[in-house]
Amino acid sequence: TASIYAIANQKGGVGKTTTAVNLAAALAGREHRVLLIDFDAQGSTSRLLREEPASATIADVLLEGAVIESATVTTGRRGLMLMPGDRSMGEYALGDQNVLRSRLAGVMEAYAYVIIDCPPSLEGATLLALLTCDEVIVPVQCEYLALEGLVSLMEAMEGVRRMRDEGPRMRYLLTMFDRRNNLAWEVAREVQGHFGDQVAEAVIPRSVRLAESPGFRRTIFEHDPKGPAAAAYQAFAVEVERRGV
Amino acid sequence: TASIYAIANQKGGVGKTTTAVNLAAALAGREHRVLLIDFDAQGSTSRLLREEPASATIADVLLEGAVIESATVTTGRRGLMLMPGDRSMGEYALGDQNVLRSRLAGVMEAYAYVIIDCPPSLEGATLLALLTCDEVIVPVQCEYLALEGLVSLMEAMEGVRRMRDEGPRMRYLLTMFDRRNNLAWEVAREVQGHFGDQVAEAVIPRSVRLAESPGFRRTIFEHDPKGPAAAAYQAFAVEVERRGV
Numbered sequence: 001t002a003s004i005y006a007i008a009n010q011k012g013g014v015g016k017t018t019t020a021v022n023l024a025a026a027l028a029g030r031e032h033r034v035l036l037i038d039f040d041a042q043g044s045t046s047r048l049l050r051e052e053p054a055s056a057t058i059a060d061v062l063l064e065g066a067v068i069e070s071a072t073v074t075t076g077r078r079g080l081m082l083m084p085g086d087r088s089m090g091e092y093a094l095g096d097q098n099v100l101r102s103r104l105a106g107v108m109e110a111y112a113y114v115i116i117d118c119p120p121s122l123e124g125a126t127l128l129a130l131l132t133c134d135e136v137i138v139p140v141q142c143e144y145l146a147l148e149g150l151v152s153l154m155e156a157m158e159g160v161r162r163m164r165d166e167g168p169r170m171r172y173l174l175t176m177f178d179r180r181n182n183l184a185w186e187v188a189r190e191v192q193g194h195f196g197d198q199v200a201e202a203v204i205p206r207s208v209r210l211a212e213s214p215g216f217r218r219t220i221f222e223h224d225p226k227g228p229a230a231a232a233y234q235a236f237a238v239e240v241e242r243r244g245v
Numbered sequence: 246t247a248s249i250y251a252i253a254n255q256k257g258g259v260g261k262t263t264t265a266v267n268l269a270a271a272l273a274g275r276e277h278r279v280l281l282i283d284f285d286a287q288g289s290t291s292r293l294l295r296e297e298p299a300s301a302t303i304a305d306v307l308l309e310g311a312v313i314e315s316a317t318v319t320t321g322r323r324g325l326m327l328m329p330g331d332r333s334m335g336e337y338a339l340g341d342q343n344v345l346r347s348r349l350a351g352v353m354e355a356y357a358y359v360i361i362d363c364p365p366s367l368e369g370a371t372l373l374a375l376l377t378c379d380e381v382i383v384p385v386q387c388e389y390l391a392l393e394g395l396v397s398l399m400e401a402m403e404g405v406r407r408m409r410d411e412g413p414r415m416r417y418l419l420t421m422f423d424r425r426n427n428l429a430w431e432v433a434r435e436v437q438g439h440f441g442d443q444v445a446e447a448v449i450p451r452s453v454r455l456a457e458s459p460g461f462r463r464t465i466f467e468h469d470p471k472g473p474a475a476a477a478y479q480a481f482a483v484e485v486e487r488r489g490v
């Protein structure tokens with residue numbers, strides 16, 4: 001049955017969408033069936049990967065009871081299906097906290113992984129994802145302001161743990177790591193010190209190729225398959241496989 | 246009477262907080278009295294500049310009618326006062342769209358500039374800021390995904406213009422510009438092509454010094470006064486002065 005991952009961090013621009021797309025692509029490339037769900041009203045994940053319009057939106061699934069399949073589209077990549085984002089997700093307010101789990105119940109055998117890209121927030125759609133997932137992957141940009149943001153994330157997770165029996169596991173992924181820059185090493189050391197083995201072994205380097213790839217509507221594996229960023233996301237996918245739920 | 250600027254862009258991590266803090270500091274350094282308001286529930290602006298706790302919060306001002314002065318603190322920098330952010334701003338839903346303008350009425354003669362740092366969203370507190378300000382400063386990171394985010398911002402601004410007689414002016418500021426990188430030039434050309442003279446002449450370079458400065462609780466003028474980032478924010482402050490409302 002599928003493992004559900006939420007990619008979340010209320011700090012903006014830390015690499016949530018980039019991680020959601022490239023982790024999903026790496027897992028699909030390793031012969032798994034993956035469903036990528038775009039909870040961000042900006043819908044950048046969807047624009048990157050989408051092939052054709054869906055007949056229903058995520059909001060139809062959550063609010064009107066439409067089935068998951070009607071809001072799912074192909075991406076042109078084997079094994080990778082997508083539920084595109086929708087502007088109405090920006091105003092989604094949490095209702096029934098089990099709505100996503102019950103909607104996904106019918107497809108849990110069809111996928112090995114469900115990955116949810118969240119907007120930079122801890123409310124609404126993101127809260128639903130935190131209440132639904134088995135594990136939260138938190139991209140942590142190797143910069144000072146991103147470090148400060150972790151405090152409010154940890155407080156929010158305490159709230160989530162009070163709302164559901166067993167809280168999700170946490171996994172912190174260092175992103176945009178520039179080894180020439182002292183600040184990056186300092187932040188990495190701080191994160192390792194705080195979170196110990198909850199920090200992924202893979203570290204995503206700062207890479208212009210990653211920033212370029214959305215412009216070509218490509219994953220990093222299609223844009224720069226032999227580069228360090230593709231290798232890092234590949235290594236992270238192997239870690240996710242190994243630690244499965 | 247004070248000019249009111251909102252620093253907004255729902256795309257995360259594009260340099261809103263960095264621009265709010267350093268523009269406010271540059272204007273205060275040029276002998277203006279500046280009030281910096283932190284509408285972001287993460288409160289990173291406040292942590293950077295704050296000297297002592299306020300007796301009231303922004304939420305008390307907006308929801309309970311507390312006076313602005315009770316929620317304002319010194320920052321240790323001449324001419325620069327701060328209204329710290331508050332976690333409750335994360336759930337703020339727009340009520341009376343004139344509430345901020347009427348609360349500010351009593352201090353509009355005390356300041357030359359009021360600058361509002363917004364969270365990565367277009368709802369709630371950000372919408373209030375867009376309805377209150379004379380001008381919106383939109384930091385645009387020189388990367389592809391930030392470009393896509395401008396489409397939803399422009400749509401949101403059409404909604405704002407329908408809600409108030411005269412919409413705010415728009416000003417786009419290119420940030421994290423790395424001249425060694427083709428992608429940055431491409432994005433800059435695209436933004437200039439779309440927005441013409443609404444694009445600020447000043448361009449903020451990508452600079453490790455800027456990313457480091459929050460860790461020392463310093464503005465860029467205190468951390469690296471002779472560097473390119475300080476010069477760029479100084480030039481932008483001069484542009485804001487010249488174009489004033």
Ligand SMILES: Nc1ncnc2c1ncn2[C@@H]1O[C@H](COP(=O)(O)OP(=O)(O)OP(=O)(O)O)[C@@H](O)[C@H]1O
Nearest residue numbers: 012013014015016017018120176206207211257388
């Ligand atoms: N490792 C990396 N190296 C260089 N650039 C990166 C890297 N990861 C992401 N980027 C770029 O940084 C910017 C922010 O990344 P992304 O949009 O994935 O973050 P996000 O957390 O999803 O943002 P938001 O908070 O707006 O949802 C994008 O322009 C992206 O292309």
Ligand SMILES: Nc1ncnc2c1ncn2[C@@H]1O[C@H](COP(=O)(O)OP(=O)(O)OP(=O)(O)O)[C@@H](O)[C@H]1O
Nearest residue numbers: 012143257258259260261262263365421451452456
């Ligand atoms: N010109 C620059 N060069 C290098 N780093 C920068 C620059 N401007 C900002 N930064 C760094 O980039 C990160 C994002 O900037 P910042 O937090 O100001 O963006 P933001 O738009 O306020 O983010 P959020 O959407 O979370 O509110 C921070 O770590 C900041 O220190």
Ligand SMILES: [Mg+2]
Nearest residue numbers: 016017040118
């Ligand atoms: Mg994103």
Ligand SMILES: [Mg+2]
Nearest residue numbers: 261262285363
């Ligand atoms: Mg900010």
